[in-house]
Amino acid sequence: MEKKTPLYESHVALGGKIVEFGGYLMPVQYPSGVIAEHMAVRTKAGLFDVSHMAELAMEGPAAVANIQHLVTADISKMVDGQVKYAMLCNDQGGIVDDLVIYRRGPEQYLLVVNAGNHDKDAAWVSSHLSGDVKYRDVSDEVAQLALQGPASAAILRKICAESDIPEKYYHFCEGCVLHLEGGRDITAIISQTGYTGEFGYEIYCSSADVTDLWNTLLSVGKDDGLIPCGLGARDTLRLEAAMPLYGHEMNDGITPKEAGLPCKLDGKEFIGRDAIIAKGAPKIKRIGMKVTGRGIIREHLDIYTKDGKKIGWTSSGTYCPFMEMSVAMGYIDIDEIEIGKKLDVDVRGRKVEVEIVPLPFYKIDR
Amino acid sequence: MNFPAELKYSKTHEWVKMLDDTTALVGISDFAQDELGDLVFVNLPIVGDDVVAGDAMCDVESVKAVSDVMSPVSGTVAEVNNELDDAPEKLNEDPYGAWIAKIENITDTDELLDAEAYEAFTKEA
Secondary structure (H helix, E strand, C coil): CCEECCCHHHHHHCCCEEEEECCEEEEEECCCCHHHHHHHHHHCEEEEECCCCEEEEEECCCHHHHHHHHECCCCCCCCCCEEEEEEEECCCCCEEEEEEEEEEECCEEEEEECHHHHHHHHHHHHHCCCCCCEEEECCCCEEEEEEECCCHHHHHHCCCCHHHCCCCCCEEEEEEEEECCCCCEEEEEEECCCCCCCCEEEEEEECCCHHHHHHHHHHHHHHHCEEECCHHHHHHHHHHCCCCCECCCECCCCCHHHHCCCCCCCCCCCCCHHHHHHHCCCCEEEEEEEECCCCCCCCCCEEECCCCCEEEEEEEEEEECCCCEEEEEEEEEHHHCCCCCEEEEEECCEEEEEEEECCCCCCCCC | CCCCCCCEECCCCEEEEEEECCEEEEEECHHHHHHHCCEEEEECCCCCCEECECCEEEEEEECCCEEEEEECCCEEEEEECCHHHHCCCHHHHCCCCCCCEEEECCCCCCCCECHHHHHHHHHHC
16 A cells, blocks of 8 residues: 655645655646646746655764665765765666765764665665664654755745755755744754755655645745645656656666766775676666657657667656757667767657757756 | 537547538547646647547657547548647647547547536546
């Protein structure tokens, strides 16, 4: 049976269309629709319930060594209040999941992983523990909202002190006091991160507080154009920003090197590192494609050269409302990669022309 | 939700506007466009092709997914609405104005529902 986040009833009351995602019943869109929600994030602000994401806490003298053994990034130089994006890899160098690592203290870390991989990741992490470390799955206690868009900072300032708002991308503030409607104060983690390619924040609070925080943000942000956004817009936004999605650009058989994702081979040892080194230079790589023919490209479609040679497959694709073009990502033979090259994608028997373009499709200055 | 009384409807959520006994304009219902979400591409039927009631006639793409549009009647595609090539959003904005195809030589319309019956059908769905 599917799980519900604490905000499930709020989504239904707002007219959200509910779908199953990662084992949760989540809103795919609200009545304003995916395009309006996408545009709100690019031009004003959008609020997402991302409480389905899983949080794993790692504490103790051996926390650093344990995390380092699991992730593809070098975490030894992280400072308190810093966030790092990395991969968990298996012994063959394939991606178990992508994650963000929060350093809350020298011996206190939070790992945030995908809902769809929650059980797999929790089992993977707990089966590799060693030394003096306390590991706890805190996913049920922790709720998460994503406030994304250029107006996000102005909205947050209405309910918390400037000093509680992280100034830098991939940094967070801890113990932030948020003033909710009705006069109640709660504490939260505010992180300048997100999965939209836009300026914005992710807020972690207690599951018991999240409904009041959600209502407060929607209310104080209304004049700034803030609207609730669902998973549909989350997907089109991440795709426009060329951010990878597990099960699409990443899976157990794709290495971070092939995916063009963080993977530090000349630093610390981690599970899968030797396998990735042994594989040598990748034979396939993730590319971006702009659709120059007519149509929309989706995942799992074959990619051909103009003379009909099959060279790869698509991993994701959609119409990007802000850039007003149809794009896709996929994997092709490394020898065929050349920016500007035209290829064909087989869309249900119809050849649709695409052009290889640099990633990301959309990027803001940070 | 809007269900114009002068139209007929299929259980696969297309509408039919009879122009004479054997010719009709067809499109997707208000219910269908709402279920599909924001449409961003229409792969129109081909003029001259025969279509069969209940079989796929063309496909539409929303931001999220591709969906087949069934033909509500059997006949031959006489014309397609090329305006939708550049403006698929018209299917969302004006579902009963944005016809997809004109079908001629129509042989069967008995299975189609009137507005009242179709509205009741969408509420069961």
